[in-house]
Amino acid sequence: MEEKGDGSSGLTNNCDLPEDSGSLKSPDEESSENSAAQYNGDLKSVLVTSVLNLEELDVDLYRGTHHWVPRSQRLFGGQIVGQALVAAAKSVSDNLYAHSLHCYFVRAGDPKVPVLYQVDRTRDGRSFTVRSVKAIQHGQPILICQASFHKLQPSPLQHQFTMPVVPPPEDLLTVEELIHIYLSKPDLAEKSKQGLNKLLANEVPIEIKPVHPPHFYRLAAADPKKLFWVRARGYIGEGNIKLHCCVAAYVSDFAFLGTALLPYPNYRAQFSASLDHAMWFHNTFRSDEWMLYECESPWAGGSRGLVQGRLWRRDGVLAASCSQEGVLRVKPVTEPSKL
Numbered sequence: 353m354e355e356k357g358d359g360s361s362g363l364t365n366n367c368d369l370p371e372d373s374g375s376l377k378s379p380d381e382e383s384s385e386n387s388a389a390q391y392n393g394d395l396k397s398v399l400v401t402s403v404l405n406l407e408e409l410d411v412d413l414y415r416g417t418h419h420w421v422p423r424s425q426r427l428f429g430g431q432i433v434g435q436a437l438v439a440a441a442k443s444v445s446d447n448l449y450a451h452s453l454h455c456y457f458v459r460a461g462d463p464k465v466p467v468l469y470q471v472d473r474t475r476d477g478r479s480f481t482v483r484s485v486k487a488i489q490h491g492q493p494i495l496i497c498q499a500s501f502h503k504l505q506p507s508p509l510q511h512q513f514t515m516p517v518v519p520p521p522e523d524l525l526t527v528e529e530l531i532h533i534y535l536s537k538p539d540l541a542e543k544s545k546q547g548l549n550k551l552l553a554n555e556v557p558i559e560i561k562p563v564h565p566p567h568f569y570r571l572a573a574a575d576p577k578k579l580f581w582v583r584a585r586g587y588i589g590e591g592n593i594k595l596h597c598c599v600a601a602y603v604s605d606f607a608f609l610g611t612a613l614l615p616y617p618n619y620r621a622q623f624s625a626s627l628d629h630a631m632w633f634h635n636t637f638r639s640d641e642w643m644l645y646e647c648e649s650p651w652a653g654g655s656r657g658l659v660q661g662r663l664w665r666r667d668g669v670l671a672a673s674c675s676q677e678g679v680l681r682v683k684p685v686t687e688p689s690k691l
């Protein structure tokens with residue numbers, strides 16, 4: 353079964369720019385990998401040293417802190433999902449791997465306080481094990497998540513779509529490099545300059561290279577599809593499949609919902625937030641190596657939008673699939689864009 357994909361990637365304001373259990377090794381346990389603390393000149397990823405390094409408070413109870421908070425000043429959904437998966441994985445044995453997760457974001461996360469993760473050991477079976485995780489702030493759930501883990505079981509049934517043909521990441525510019533180009537435009541409005549400088553100051557722990565960078569001055573309606581290369585900033589190292597899944601869960605929420613806005617350049621999101629997020633892990637991968645994120649939105653309506661994504665390893669292996677619905681409350685852009 354084959355599918356050729358193509359799409360565009362835009363830089364829009366809110367979306368595009370931009371441990372015991374033994375089941376998840378803590379970063380400190382990865383001594384051999386620590387010796388390689390530098391990777392392509394990068395330090396160890398803050399995603400593993402900090403964001404996904406949960407503090408154990410009690411049995412099946414963890415606390416997570418924040419690194420990067422979006423401009424909306426609500427916690428980044430990918431962070432909460434990634435941390436919930438870390439918490440779930442801590443109570444499953446080493447020979448079980450996350451194959452899917454299903455989450456609802458039920459309240460906005462408060463960046464001023466940490467998040468507690470309470471794990472319920474829902475079921476342990478012969479092949480599959482299910483964990484339910486509640487992320488809590490101020491005594492109330494902000495996310496409910498169910499994650500399922502599976503033993504490796506080979507099967508003759510094996511197929512996947514074909515990865516879209518795109519330029520390699522080495523031939524493309526990062527979001528930051530694109531912003532510098534935009535900033536060098538002589539007639540750039542002061543307000544736009546400020547906005548772009550704010551984006552540059554963001555410490556997003558993810559690197560992104562859009563396959564089709566948008567024309568800064570020409571905001572045209574586009575198909576609700578985009579493609580970008582993405583990887584965690586810094587070194588993570590190979591060998592810890594569970595940790596890479598947690599990092600991918602973090603990464604997969606970034607710039608995802610914005611795909612549904614691409615056909616509507618004459619509207620801007622007044623309020624947008626992911627409502628749910630589902631993910632399926634198919635093959636091993638390294639989240640600190642470039643992966644192609646292929647995103648599309650098959651539907652929008654009723655102030656909501658549906659987005660679907662595929663994360664490809666650069667060798668063409670389908671690593672993971674994602675799905676999300678978000679609330680999209682928009683208003684017309686009243687003034688002609690004077691970027």
Ligand SMILES: CC(C)(COP(=O)(O)OP(=O)(O)OC[C@H]1O[C@@H](n2cnc3c(N)ncnc32)[C@H](O)[C@@H]1OP(=O)(O)O)[C@@H](O)C(=O)NCCC(=O)NCCSC(=O)CCCCC(=O)O
Binds near residue numbers: 429625679
């Ligand atoms: C807000 C959620 C989605 C629930 O909504 P609702 O049931 O409407 O909650 P309320 O508390 O009743 O209202 C909240 C807010 O919205 C206003 N509102 C409600 N209905 C309407 C309407 N029909 N028209 C206009 N406005 C309406 C209401 O007045 C309130 O306004 P306020 O008083 O000014 O607050 C709730 O479930 C929720 O927040 N869930 C969490 C969502 C979330 O946080 N998701 C994860 C973060 S999003 C993300 O990470 C995306 C990535 C961003 C990074 C990137 O890619 O760049």
